[in-house]
Amino acid sequence: MSDASQSRSSSESLKSPSGPTSAEAGISRPKAIVAGVLAGAAALSLGELAGAIGAPRPGPVTAVSNRVVDRAPTWFVNFGKSVFGLADKPALLLGTVMISLVAAALLGLISRRRPTIGVIGIVVFGLVGLLAMAADAQAGVVSGIIVNTVAVTAGVSVLLVMFGLAASSGSPTPGPTALPVEASRSISPPISPHPSGDGEDLALDMPTNPAVARRSFLGFSAVVGAGSVLGGLAARSLRNRTSAGEARAAVQIIESDIAAKVEEQVVVAGATDVASTPGITPIVVPAENFYRIDTALLVPQVDPATWKLTIKGMVDNELTFTYDELLERAETVEPVTLSCVSNEVGGGLVGNAIWQGIPLAELLDEAGVQPGATQISSRSVDGWDCGFPTEAAYDGRTALVAVAMNGEPLPIEHGFPVRLVVSGLYGYVSATKWLSEIELTTIEDFNGYWIPRGWSKAGPIKTQSRIDTPRRFATVGVGSPIPIAGVAWAPNLGITKVEVQVDDGPWLEATLGESLGINAWRQWLVSWTPTAGDHQIRVRATDGSGATQTEQRTAVAPNGASGWHTITIRT
Ligand SMILES: Nc1nc2c(c(=O)[nH]1)N[C@H]1C(S)=C(S)[C@@H](COP(=O)(O)O)O[C@H]1N2
Numbered sequence: 001m002s003d004a005s006q007s008r009s010s011s012e013s014l015k016s017p018s019g020p021t022s023a024e025a026g027i028s029r030p031k032a033i034v035a036g037v038l039a040g041a042a043a044l045s046l047g048e049l050a051g052a053i054g055a056p057r058p059g060p061v062t063a064v065s066n067r068v069v070d071r072a073p074t075w076f077v078n079f080g081k082s083v084f085g086l087a088d089k090p091a092l093l094l095g096t097v098m099i100s101l102v103a104a105a106l107l108g109l110i111s112r113r114r115p116t117i118g119v120i121g122i123v124v125f126g127l128v129g130l131l132a133m134a135a136d137a138q139a140g141v142v143s144g145i146i147v148n149t150v151a152v153t154a155g156v157s158v159l160l161v162m163f164g165l166a167a168s169s170g171s172p173t174p175g176p177t178a179l180p181v182e183a184s185r186s187i188s189p190p191i192s193p194h195p196s197g198d199g200e201d202l203a204l205d206m207p208t209n210p211a212v213a214r215r216s217f218l219g220f221s222a223v224v225g226a227g228s229v230l231g232g233l234a235a236r237s238l239r240n241r242t243s244a245g246e247a248r249a250a251v252q253i254i255e256s257d258i259a260a261k262v263e264e265q266v267v268v269a270g271a272t273d274v275a276s277t278p279g280i281t282p283i284v285v286p287a288e289n290f291y292r293i294d295t296a297l298l299v300p301q302v303d304p305a306t307w308k309l310t311i312k313g314m315v316d317n318e319l320t321f322t323y324d325e326l327l328e329r330a331e332t333v334e335p336v337t338l339s340c341v342s343n344e345v346g347g348g349l350v351g352n353a354i355w356q357g358i359p360l361a362e363l364l365d366e367a368g369v370q371p372g373a374t375q376i377s378s379r380s381v382d383g384w385d386c387g388f389p390t391e392a393a394y395d396g397r398t399a400l401v402a403v404a405m406n407g408e409p410l411p412i413e414h415g416f417p418v419r420l421v422v423s424g425l426y427g428y429v430s431a432t433k434w435l436s437e438i439e440l441t442t443i444e445d446f447n448g449y450w451i452p453r454g455w456s457k458a459g460p461i462k463t464q465s466r467i468d469t470p471r472r473f474a475t476v477g478v479g480s481p482i483p484i485a486g487v488a489w490a491p492n493l494g495i496t497k498v499e500v501q502v503d504d505g506p507w508l509e510a511t512l513g514e515s516l517g518i519n520a521w522r523q524w525l526v527s528w529t530p531t532a533g534d535h536q537i538r539v540r541a542t543d544g545s546g547a548t549q550t551e552q553r554t555a556v557a558p559n560g561a562s563g564w565h566t567i568t569i570r571t
């Protein structure tokens with residue numbers, strides 16, 4: 001073992017502060033960076049893959065991104081939304097990957113003479129991933145340990161192999177004192193002894209010919225790089241191969257007389273002149289066109305066979321319901337217009353659909369709501385939550401534990417298997433998708449997810465109207481009448497009047513489309529003959545309480561935008 005002792009002493013001398021050659025002894029900076037990045041990429045990729053196999057759970061990237069969303073200051077989240085809009089989720093995931101890879105590059109760089117630092121760094125990354133997954137309602141400690149062990153193992157292996165190859169291939173600017181063989185020993189961590197008796201320094205058989213080693217480094221880099229990208233893509237498609245999709249396809253929604261009657265009303269409403277206006281939004285928005293808003297980076301895949309809804313908190317009897325029990329009782333069918341508090345005046349984060357389910361009050365009564373339970377909080381399988389006054393379940397409005405949207409089982413993005421729909425309340429206080437829990441509490445004792453993030457505790461939907469056609473800045477012909485048309489909504493109150501004003505002209509009363517009830521939006525139409533020049537068109541609605549929507553413009557935060565939708569058109 002004279003070889004081994006020699007190598008030990010040589011690496012000792014290289015590490016000693018007195019040896020000026022030690023600074024040059026590590027592998028080159030570019031190679032250290034490449035090794036770091038690829039170690040990071042391999043770790044992330046295999047981690048995501050491990051998370052996606054079996055039950056699709058969040059991997060480290062998703063879990064860390066989730067924690068970022070949870071913890072980030074409001075301004076950061078708002079900034080992300082304003083820059084990326086509805087692409088904010090892919091942007092966040094990509095950002096997490098990019099930051100991780102930059103950190104991995106730095107790690108490669110600082111550990112270029114001491115791979116042990118790199119190994120420790122990767123383990124620290126793994127711990128961050130583990131903490132993030134442990135805190136994730138859909139991941140948990142066990143899958144966190146498995147997934148991050150896989151990720152760390154992959155990252156460490158790639159780092160060590162690449163450092164070994166880089167060291168054997170020598171530094172690109174080899175100084176007279178930095179002999180490749182010494183360099184290779186100096187950067188290697190104390191792991192299992194080499195079988196050929198090359199000392200404790202190298203774990204793997206590295207090519208000793210520098211040219212061969214250089215080619216191996218490049219080849220290995222290409223393989224790891226391509227493998228990581230493929231692994232990431234595979235993880236994604238595994239997740240998209242939705243496990244809940246098959247279960248959903250097998251679901252049978254009750255086709256009751258009520259459902260048939262509503263369907264008939266929809267057909268009648270869709271056949272009017274108002275509804276036939278080109279460019280107007282359909283009175284019932286197909287699920288695939290319905291806006292989607294939630295914090296879920298990974299749409300929860302809920303298996304309805306094991307899913308349960310629990311009603312707990314300030315109730316006499318805690319109750320649980322299976323999906324089949326709820327399906328059997330889901331006989332109430334109601335058109336309800338759902339709106340996001342973030343919907344700008346004239347915006348598209350609003351839609352009307354036919355919801356089918358069980359009145360919330362019916363289930364609450366079985367549990368027995370205790371006096372003093374002033375708030376109904378609800379939670380989804382991924383931990384998101386919200387709350388609204390208990391009153392809203394009992395004041396006669398439509399408040400459903402819903403299993404179907406437009407006659408079909410809830411689409412996965414819209415909450416399969418079960419969600420809440422409460423007429424007249426913005427989604428962020430009421431419309432929990434992937435519902436798992438309803439907990440009776442008090443107004444004082446609970447704040448939903450968005451409340452500490454700067455949104456109002458009470459979230460009644462503001463009466464609003466929107467011009468769908470003509471589009472803003474459209475050019476229209478002079479002299480022949482054109483339709484001005486759109487939708488207006490005041491869920492739980494209904495729309496009684498819509499008026500349109502062109503420039504400083506008189507308010508023209510619109511013809512209203514068929515009503516699907518006070519919870520549904522109403523289509524409206526005005527015919528107007530353009531004169532030459534630019535024109536401003538605005539709209540305002542009056543709701544069932546007789547109140548006309550205010551002209552005063554407010555921002556979406558903290559409790560919804562107000563003001564009249566106004567567009568400019570040209571001739
Ligand atoms: N689980 C869960 N449910 C949720 C949310 C969420 O982030 N997570 N967002 C709410 C918000 S803010 C809105 S506006 C509605 C949107 O429902 P939709 O995506 O079906 O249109 O869902 C609500 N339910």
Ligand SMILES: [Mo]
Nearest residue numbers: 340341427428
């Ligand atoms: Mo929302």
